[in-house]
Amino acid sequence: MTTFLSPIAAPDAASAALARARQDTLTKPAGSLGQLEALACRFAGWQGKVQPAPLQPAITLFAADHGVTDEGVSAFPQAVTAEMVKNFAAGGAAICVLARQHGARLEVVDAGVAGDLTGLPIVHAKVRRASANLRREAALSLAEAEAALAVGRDAARRAVEAGANLLVAGDMGIGNTTPSAALICRLSGAAPDIVVGRGTGVDDAGLALKRRVVEDALARLAGRELAALEVLAELGGLEIAAIAGFYLEGAALGVPSLVDGFITSAAALVAKALQPAVADWLIASHRSQETGHGIALETLGLTPLVELGLRLGEGSGAALCLPLLQSAILLHNEMATFAEAGVSEKAE
Known part of the structure; x- marks a missing residue:
């Protein structure tokens, strides 16, 4: 690294993984929100929060x-x-x-x-x-x-x-x-x-x-x-x-x-x-x-x-x-899970 620059840490992989797990419990078919799901998980990793804060x-x-x-x-x-x-x-x-x-x-x-x-x-x-x-x-x-x-x-x-x-x-x-x-x-x-x-x-x-x-x-x-x-x-x-x-x-x-x-x-x-x-x-x-x-x-x-x-x-x-980006975070945070909504999950 060039000496006058500050070190850069990696995003928080654990928070991103937990966010991905949360996505899998929300009341929608898995992956149905496309890139928005991945974006929400990336913000989880960046912020170190499973449910990231709205953007400022x-x-x-x-x-x-x-x-x-x-x-x-x-x-x-x-x-x-x-x-x-x-x-x-x-x-x-x-x-x-x-x-x-x-x-x-x-x-x-x-x-x-x-x-x-x-x-x-x-x-x-x-x-x-x-x-x-x-x-x-x-x-x-x-x-x-x-x-x-x-x-x-x-x-x-x-x-x-x-x-x-x-x-x-x-x-x-x-x-x-x-x-x-x-x-x-x-x-x-x-x-x-x-x-x-x-x-x-x-x-x-x-x-x-x-x-x-x-x-x-x-x-x-x-x-x-x-x-x-x-x-x-x-x-x-x-x-x-x-x-x-x-x-x-x-x-x-x-x-x-x-x-x-x-x-x-x-x-x-x-x-x-x-x-x-x-x-x-x-x-x-x-x-x-x-x-x-x-x-x-x-x-x-x-x-x-x-x-x-x-x-x-x-x-x-x-x-x-x-x-x-704001929508990706709000959907991730505010959608109900299958358990919360009493909705049956996909059959195995």
């Missing part, structure tokens, strides 16, 4: 800019990152609506936005103003990558101290599908032509350019044996690193994370490369439209709950899945 979700949105936008990889200008952070702070973005709907704590963190966000009611934790251009050089120094991980770790601690028992990370950063694709390629071994997608909606020429940029970034590292932190520094971004730290510290604190889309899945791959035990504390919410998202999820060993054709980011796909 916390959503943290990490924002940063990317030097690789100089290559023309995005359909939107870099200035949109700061403009959207202002929209988050004002409560006007999709994730703000969903957080209000679910009563979720929402925090916005500036990990490296290029624009000036002085005075906004957000967490100001800027490591630097945008990453470097990963096509030409390392996106971050090792010290900057470590500092960005710490930004996410601090955010996880704040959320858990405020009472969260489920963490959701969101992302905002124009151009961030390019570093995410590069990380997924490097950490999964998949080729850019099946990982790199259209992001915010680039045309065919823009897609071809993005693929060349990712190919060039990967070529810089060809033949080099790199530790996980070095891969993050070479190919990542500040908000991606912060999200990885968020997942890692959440797991170390015994709190699972609900992974959103393409960017957050790239961050989850980084987290797993740094500390493999984190994978036991992750749930995949959805599979997005972005081409390589499925590859990232397969590499993580995660099965998404839904597929809705989303590609917004912000943590929006994860937030949409919160009612499913």
Whole structure:
């Protein structure tokens, strides 16, 4: 384990097993609630309770800019990152609506936005103003990558101290599908032509350019044996690193994370490369439209709950899945057993 990271324990297998036994006594055919049964048992293991408590979700949105936008990889200008952070702070973005709907704590963190966000009611934790251009050089120094991980770790601690028992990370950063694709390629071994997608909606020429940029970034590292932190520094971004730290510290604190889309899945791959035990504390919410998202999820060993054709980011796909998780726990806790209801069980 990297020395600056906290140790991660395994979920409580005994509580999960007892929860599975309880599922088998509830008034329904065994397995008839599908993934909801398994989810309830996973939460039992995470919380160390046969009947887990209802969820208190916390959503943290990490924002940063990317030097690789100089290559023309995005359909939107870099200035949109700061403009959207202002929209988050004002409560006007999709994730703000969903957080209000679910009563979720929402925090916005500036990990490296290029624009000036002085005075906004957000967490100001800027490591630097945008990453470097990963096509030409390392996106971050090792010290900057470590500092960005710490930004996410601090955010996880704040959320858990405020009472969260489920963490959701969101992302905002124009151009961030390019570093995410590069990380997924490097950490999964998949080729850019099946990982790199259209992001915010680039045309065919823009897609071809993005693929060349990712190919060039990967070529810089060809033949080099790199530790996980070095891969993050070479190919990542500040908000991606912060999200990885968020997942890692959440797991170390015994709190699972609900992974959103393409960017957050790239961050989850980084987290797993740094500390493999984190994978036991992750749930995949959805599979997005972005081409390589499925590859990232397969590499993580995660099965998404839904597929809705989303590609917004912000943590929006994860937030949409919160009612499913709440239902899984409530069904597990509040359904009557066969004995309680006086219902005959299946004949042997």
